[in-house]
Amino acid sequence: MKVFDRRNELMPRPELEQLQLERLQSLLVRLRRNVRRYRERLADLRLESLDALASLPITTPEDMAESFPYGMFAMPLREIIRLHSTMGPDGAPLVIGHTRNDLTQWGKLAARQLVASGVTANDVIQVCSGTGPYRGALGITLGAELIGASVIAEEAYHMDAQLAMLSNYRPTMLVTTPSNALELMRAMDQQRIDPPSLQLRTVLLSRPVDEATREQLRAGLLVEVQSSFGIEEILDPGLCVECEHGHFHVNEDQFLVEIQAGELLVTALCREAMPLLRFQTRVACSMSRDKCPCGRTGVILKPGNRLDERLLVNETPLYKGQIAEMLSHTRVAGRQFAVDVLASRVVVSIQLTEDIFSDMMWPLIDLQRSLELEFLARLGAPAEVRFVQSFE
């Protein structure tokens, strides 16, 4: 059994529940004092038992978007030392702040996952986000530093460069997105690189994948495959630890989780800059309190699909509304269009009207390319633009 923080990860349930109650009570005091939105909602509400959690107000992603940028912060800005952005409902920007202690805690939580994945001070870790964004890379770096593992401080975007790093630096762990891991597997196959010729032992994926994908990666790269599961608006990675038995154990000393109508709600008990109360994650989940042979006492989550319109294109989150909004700023504004979202790109079919039609090819190709570039620049998603005469 590989455990980074035995006291907290293996804490007996009665002590854990007492700790959660204490942390929740002091969180309510801080929220009431420091965050106007919560002060209005909580008034004099006090909580005497975790069973009464449902009586507390819910925080929605819309609340966060309305409070943009700093309205949800429970600390003055001068105590915030790191700002990250993420995507809120319909692509609205959200800001996530971290105090110094928040970053320390993040490192410790990420270290829990790394140790559970077998990382020691002897390991070398390569973090590759590939072509999509991976905001958790910082957490992984902080965690690896705590363990004493070496992190390759270079980001290789091109597949050849990634392969070169794998063979030159001989990392034992690769932290990457599922899309990039699959791409890497295909590239190795094409270039006839034998997986055992590398030192790679484990691939830690940035998000959970289905069993078929996991098995495909296991067989293709001849490695152990593990995933982290977090919530970007709160902490990702850091919410859970996937143990050697494939169970996502919540770090319950720091997070309270509940399932309401199939949706995961998370309360961040220890975050200083931006503690959130009963945050609606818009992620479907089921929860189990079964005992796990790994010894961790945190509840087990089984994450499911997103419950909102958010899509994932080449690991980039995207809402369909954002596509219409983006097209409205281009030359094809007002034209009828259809969108087909694939895992690696968005296929946008736009009606070819008389005013944009040309009997020469290059103006249309030029328009097509400029639209595709616009997609990448504004939404971060690769797109394929097609012109069609009419929609059936």
Added chain:
Amino acid sequence: MLLQVKNLRCGYGSLEVVHGVSLHVCAGEIVGLLGANGAGKSSLMKSIIGLMAPWHGGVWMNGRRVAGQPAWRSISNSMVLVPEGRQIFSDMTVRENLLMGGYHNPDRGMDLDMVLDRFPRLRERIAQVAGTLSGGEQQMLALGRALMARPKMLLLDEPSMGLAPLMVEMVFAEIRAMRDLGVTILLVEQNATATLQIADRAYVMESGEIILEGEAAELLHNPEVKRAYLGKGYKEVWE
């Protein structure tokens, strides 16, 4: 958990000063309870030990409910309070004070030697009237008297109060040494830095509520701790 406090409320007359506090201390830990003057720390201590009846909530020692029991029963629960201002018997000698601490202890003669070995200054002053000791020596006497009861858990209420910096260092070194003897300690203090340097975990109390809890090393750098201590004057800087 050796000590567990849940939703404890208490006060004076009709005035509630502790508003639903929960905390716990595990065996072998030093846990700090920090806060400015008037935060409700001493009232909470009195309520835990039984000197003040709690209005609401519970206190458990080793899983046994102790809230509401008279203070003298706390000795049989292996819980001893070293009160604020030492409260030694100033007209009695050092020896008499120590023996009073071990009143229920059949082995008090043997334990007296152990305590005097631990605090050699007290051995030098064994026949001296306690009221003539210096502040630091009186604090050592209060700690020694508490040890005579062979407690599993010590509640120390502001042991550094009114002491010279050198004596504060000595008292905190003794507290750390007591933990090494296997005594669990809940340390109520205003001296946040010194407490956080020896504690494993700590709670920060403000206006009768716990506003922060965490590992001592992390709280040392927490700006909320500073704010809780500096009170309203800090608000302008804060906001």
